[in-house]
Amino acid sequence: MTAKSVGNAANNTASGTPDGTVEYAAPALTLGDKLSRAVDHFRNEWQLYVMLAPAVIWCIVFLYKPMYGLQIAFKDYSIFRGVAASPWIGLEHFETLFGNDQFIRAVFNTIKISALNLLFGFPAPIILALMFNEVLHAGYKRFAQTIVYLPHFISTVIIAGIVITAFSPTAGIVNTILGWFGADSIYFLTKPEWFRPIFVGTGIWQEAGFGSIVFLAAIAGVNPSLYESAVVDGASRWQMMWKITIPSILPTIIIMLIIRIGNIMEVSFELIILLYQPATYSTADVVNTFVYRQGLQSGQYDMAAAAGLFNAAVAFVLVVAANSLSRRYSRTSLW
Amino acid sequence: MTGVRLEGIVKAYGRIQVVHGIDLNVEEKEFVVLVGPSGCGKSTTLRMIAGLEEITDGTLHIHERLCNRVAPKDRDVAMVFQNYALYPHLNVADNIAFGLRIRKTPKAEIAKSVSDVAEILGLTEYLDRRPADLSGGQRQRVAMGRAIVRHPKVFLFDEPLSNLDAKLRTQMRAEIKRLHKRLDVTSVYVTHDQVEAMTLADRIVVMNKGIIEQIGTPMDLFMNPANTFVASFIGSPPMNQMPATITRSPDGYRALIDQVSVPLHNSLSVSEGQDVIVGIRPEHFSLKNDGGLPAIPLSLDLVETLGSEALLHATVDNQSVIVKTDTNGDISQLSNVDTVYVPPEKVKIFDAGTGKVIS
Incomplete structure (x- = not known):
């Protein structure tokens, strides 16, 4: 009643x-x-x-x-007429874009690089945080954490410089090591097939340490009694990591994943600009670099705006979908 | 057979020693409660038994097996934690089954054990729920279920009821007692609540500042506290303690509390002029002079009514005392109380210097 x-x-x-x-x-x-x-x-x-x-x-x-x-x-935008006075032309720019091979290539490159980033770059800070959590020596832990956080604070230009130097065909450390094993020198940054691994690897090196802070904070919030109880029950450290730590930080992992998916079309544009060259456009050119070239270098602001809008629309749909799926299956969501 | 035996157990963190060589024998199937104020070392002692803290010195035997360096999982103990320690991502059934799964128990056996334990604890209808969907009492039952399901040799309880409200605590206390009777397993229980200790324990261990002050049955500790600390810790309200000096009169020794003289039992070994602490339990005062009991004049401050009982807050020559009395449904006369009576044999005398009881 x-x-x-x-x-x-x-x-x-x-x-x-x-x-x-x-x-x-x-x-x-x-x-x-x-x-x-x-x-x-x-x-x-x-x-x-x-x-x-x-x-x-x-x-x-x-x-x-x-x-x-x-x-x-x-619109058929002209900087002389201004935004308001430029005439409407409907979806003409989008039709042009989707008829442009370079744009289609940039979209697929963006998706491929983002997928690799998600596959390798997203778990890296989680794994790092789990590893730090297992380090018992406080001094060594602090030292190691400082070392892996450092690259985050280095400017992208310097990072690109380090990468270019490291992969240099003449004095680069990578080719030097290859030389020890009798291998021929490779000019990695001019090879399209090497661009994505180098780019994703650089991203992991630069951000995994700093990204692990969020997961370390989540791990610190796990109730210590859960571990003690598991110890009494006979769980090993490996079992505790799988059965307690990871499930306990899963909500944080999911939230970070949703945010990451929201930024999936935003690959590190500055680093690509600094590392790519016409020889690697086939694998390195992404939507943002395409927008940069079209908008700023060629002065086609309206076309660049259309490409940027497409980028944002895809990201919006992805983040809404990821959030809904997460809410349905894991009870965790951003909103 | 001894369930748990501690001999000269010491715990130190660096140069700070927190448990100072305690000796304790917990008989098999006995329910022993470690009680004491915060920081007295009771939880540390329990954690050393569990293997969660390393033993700095001394020996620990569980069922006659030296366990100082035995891993927690091999000690055959199960522990119930203060904050339940339930895995939030697992449902009740999986929480209960956790320890069995870790030990790779066959699935059919796990299912049967979980079902049996759920039946015992009244959790059958909640097996699919997660801890967040349970009340505090239900969570506590799940925590106990996790301990029971492994059929350990020793149960360890670390203040398991302190997160519950007063009513639920009373209910769960009775359930733990019933469960112990049913399972008949050696249990060591830590609490700071003396009511819990009194109601649950076969024997109570009163700890203070890392040492054991007294071990005994609840009634033994209540009636015969070894020192002023135990006297003040066991009993609610605690024993009234008043500084006094021993005087001698023709009919025997008396304790002089400022101007009030309290006759003492003849068997006490005291000497004239000795400084002592007089201890009288609030419930040992009487408002009526039955059979020529010595009178103690007091000045009443406040009457607290508890229903069937009342607490009279008063002063005896500037010494605060509490008198506990039955109301018999009428409190109208209590505000006029100016004298109480106490049988000499109920008066405890403690040495003023050491705090130890004088027998």
Whole structure:
């Protein structure tokens, strides 16, 4: 039985349902009441709104205002006529893009590089965090962590310089080592088949250490009693890692995966610009580098905007899909 | 046969020693409760028995087997933790089965054991639920289920009821007691709650600052505390303790608490002028003078009504005392109390210097 009271909370009793809850019909509020409540709320909590303001302003200026310019993807844009005065041309730029072999190649390259990044780059910080968690010597652990965090703080330009030097056909360490084994020198950065492994490997080297911080924090939050209980039950360290640590940090892993999927079309554009060359375009050219060349170098801003919009739309669909799947199967989701 | 035997057990973290050489024999099938204030070393002692803490010195025998360097999994003990230690990603059945799976028990055997344990603990209908979907009491039962299912030789409980509300704690206390009777397994239980200790234990071990103050049955500790610490720790409210000096009168020794003189039992070995602590349990005071009991005048501050009983907060010559009395459904006369009576044999005397009881 469900008791129902109308309009007056005082009529409610805890006799309605076995758990003592009753259905309550809230009194209807007028617009004036709602406004008055909102004003009271703002008056009481204005400090919170002041703290929120910088983030909101940042979002408006850097994320929402630029969206105004997105319309040029549907216009024959001219910098002399401006955004508003340029004529609408519908989906013409998209038709041109999808008829452009370079763009199609860039889309597939983006997907391939992202897939490799996801396959190897995403688990790397998790594995690293699990390994750090097993290091018992605090001093060695701190030292090792510092070493693997360092590349994150090095500028991408320097990273690219290190990579170029390391893979140099003349004095690079990689070719030097190959030389010890009698192998011929390879000019890796001009070989299309080597670009993706070098790019993904560089990304892992640069970011895996820093990325492990999130997972280390999640591991630190696991209740120590779970491990103690498992020890008494007879679990080995390996079993504890598989049966306690990984399942316990799974929500964090899923959240990070959803975020990662949201950024799947955003491969490290600066590093590609710094590492690729026309000889490796066939495997290295991605949507963002295509947008850069079309938009900034060739001045086709409208075409570049269309490519960028396509990129964003794909990322949006992927992140929504990943979030829904995660919510359905793992009870974990971003929203 | 001894269930668990600790001999000269010491625990030190670096140069800080926290358990100072304790000796304890827990008989097989006995329920022993380690009780004491926070930081007294009771949980550390339990964890040393479990193998979760290394023993710095001394020996530990479990069922006559030296276990100092035996891995926790090989000690045949099961432990119930304060915060349940349930795996949040596993349902009740998988939580209970965890230890068996780790030991690679056959699946059919696991299913039967889990089903039996769930039946014993009333968890059958919750087997598919995850810990987050259970109440505190149910979670505690799952934690006990995990311990029971392995049929260990020794159960270790580390304050298992302290996260529950008062009503549930009382209920679970009775369940643990019933379970112990049914399973008849050696149990070592740690708590800081003396009520839990009194109700559950066959024997209580009172610990303080890393040493054992006294070991005995609940009633033994209640009636014959070895020192002022045990007297103040066991019993609710605790024993009233008042500094006094021994005087001699024609009818025997008396304890002089400022201006109030309390006659003592003739068998006490005290000497005139000795500084002592007089200990009287709140429930040993009487409001009526039945049979010429010595009177103690007091000044009443406050009456706390508990229903069938009442606590009278008063002062005896500036010494705070609590008197516990039955109300018999009427508290109207309690606010007029100005004198209480106590049989001399109920008065405990402790040495003022050492705090030890004078017998």
